Amino acid sequence: MPASWHYWLPASWPKSFSAMPEKAAFALAALLLAALGLLDFVTGYFFRLSMLYLAPIVFASWRCGSRAGLMLCVPAAIFAALTEYHGAGGAAHPAISFWNVIVSLGVYVFSVYAVQLLKTRIDVERRHAAQLMELKNSLEESRLSFKQAQSLARIGSWEYTPALDRMRWSMEFFNLLGLDPAKTHPGLAPMLNRMKGPDKADFVGMLAEARQKTTTERDIPIRTPAGEEKILHWQVTRMPTAMEETFLGTAQDLTRRRRLEQLREDVERMVQHDLRTPLGNIIHIPGLMLEEGGLTPEQEDQLKAVAESGETILRMINLSLDIHHMERGRFVLRPNRMDLCALIRRVTADLASLSKSKKLCVELTMDGRPLTPQDALEARGDKTLCYAMLANLEKNAMEAAPEGSAVRVALDRRGDDAFVAVRNEGSIPPAFKDRIFDKYATQGKPGGTGLGTYSARLIARAHKGDLTLDCAPGRGVTFTVRLPLAPAA
16 A cells, blocks of 8 residues: 555654643643743744744644644734734734734634644544455455365366456366466466367357356366366356456366265166066065965965065165166156056055054045045056155155144146145255255254155156145145146046
8 A cells, every 4th residue: 555644644753742641742732832932922023933833732732632722722822912012012003913813813723623634534544544454354364265265175266258358267276177377377278178079068058058047057077287087067157247248157176076976876786786686586486486385374475575575675776776867867757557546545555554653644635625446646657656756755744744743645637737745734944945855965854865855856857747845834844746647548
């Protein structure tokens, strides 16, 4: 910050004056004024020392305030008058002497208020300087904290203005690209050079997409000059308020996480594949033994239970593989006609032990009236997947419902869609509401995996439908599934 008079003027005063008590400072100013007045009176009219009275007046005003300065203006004016009338000895007209005294008094009073204005201005400038310094220090601390946070999280940031072909990179972004800030000028070309051909087009497509919906994100790999492959998660935001179109972006190194996720998925697929063969034996051998006969009724029931358990495990494995394909966008739905009323009755029967243990009242309705055995609501979809989806939702509703309360499952048709609404009288924390469909998101549920609502919505959307949440204090929690109706037979 450039130096200015209001920074060095106060420091030029003697330190003893600044430390002097106000009463002592006022007494010193009054003594100096009296000495100057006496000297002025003795030396006579023609020396005119009255302007020197300003020194003690200014000192008193600066150190003790305007009131002290004004108090000294009175004796200063008296001294000036005595000098004028006594020293002139008739040399000047009385009116001129009176005018001189009035002018001197005006100068004294003006100097008092001028000093106070100057002091106030200096105090304001000092406070502004202190605030600016505090802001500067705070900004520097924030910058260092931000830089450290970027380094710890492996997140680099950048800014791009296409019209000016100007780009700025953070230090961590240089590190992610493996480039030396001293040798590389930030720009779009050096960044795209770290990507392969299709990935370059993908990044340019992100910029175009950000123009349409403001923010977009995706994973794009890069290769550093040292040959290291990295998977970066890019996020681009367009700043609509900027005078020139500007994009702000971040890039986070997710290489380790993505490789671990891929390794886990590969292991899961291998395990699931290897389990199919022994499961086939578990499912089919009990049937062969039952066909041979010679078993007691108790043995037959045990073999049937083994076969049913094997089929359940196989369905779970198939469901896990289907969910994996849905996540990757590779799932192919082979829909058939299915009765949602029959599925809901089956799910409710399978969960009877859970509802009984919590003393829950399970109410099933169709178009606003109690569900009857004759009711049917046919939709198009995969029966196994839809059973798993509805079982997840109804089981979650029962587990979250207060003991002794009601769980309501309402089925109805609207237009070309079928709707299944599962409601309980529980609640969802507001902070968790926005994450409830996220993978592995769970809240207050012992042993919860956070996959129930996540997989349920994946299944609904794979059927060209959807799963939505409606919850508010006092209204309970409702999950609503929308599925396309089967065409009329």
